[in-house]
Amino acid sequence: MVMVLEKLYSATNNLVNQQFYKAKSDIIIGRTPEISLKISNSGQVIRKFKDLFIKNLDLFLEGKYYKFLKEFKKIKGLDDNYIDEIYQDLQLKFENLKDTENINKIVEYSLVLNSLISSIRDLNFNETVKEIKKRILKKTNMPEQKIQEELDKLFMRNDDNVSILYNISYLDTLAESFHYKKVARTCKIQKGKYINRIVNLIVVSNN
Secondary structure (H helix, E strand, O other), rough: HHHHHHHHHHHHHHHHHOOOOOOOOOOEEEOOOEEEEOOOOOHHHHHHHHHHHHOOHHHOOOOOOHHHHHHOOOOOOOOHHHHHHHHHHHHHHHHHOOOOOOOHHHHHHHHHHHHHHHHHHHHHHHHHHHHHHHHHHHHHHOOOHHHHHHHHHHHHHOOOEEEEEHHHHHHHHHHHHHOOOOHHHHHHHHHHHHHHHHHHHHHEEEE
């Protein structure tokens, strides 16, 4: 049991940090460590997020996955409906894996953790995308479909500005959820900068 717990602690560290945070620093990274941004006290915010997983490991180990997920309602944007969706999606994944050899608690935990993280990221990044579209429409007469096509191109090639903006939006969500106001304010300033870069890229490409 001790060994399982140690592996779950390690999985929490690795999966939360992955393509997001440079360990033991206040550095947020994009798709690669070369694309990075120092945000003071971001490490404390991420520690709080990891602690939320660690504190509720008993629920996970007892197979109480729905109760485990409900503990994350304190994260901005995660309401009951959204948690229900995550849970239903996980049930399907577990069902598909039930006949697979070597399925164990570590694999199951990775699935749960990845589903939660992806949901939190995407849910709040959608608000950032809305802001990008709004700013483009103020500057041009581009049809919304064309704006979406240009954004899709940037997403598909994992543009540096998009990858770091994705992670700043994620950190902003976590900072607000754990009441780190200064970190959230810094994130919003940086978000504005990268949103404007993406807006300019799209506007210029349309001229």
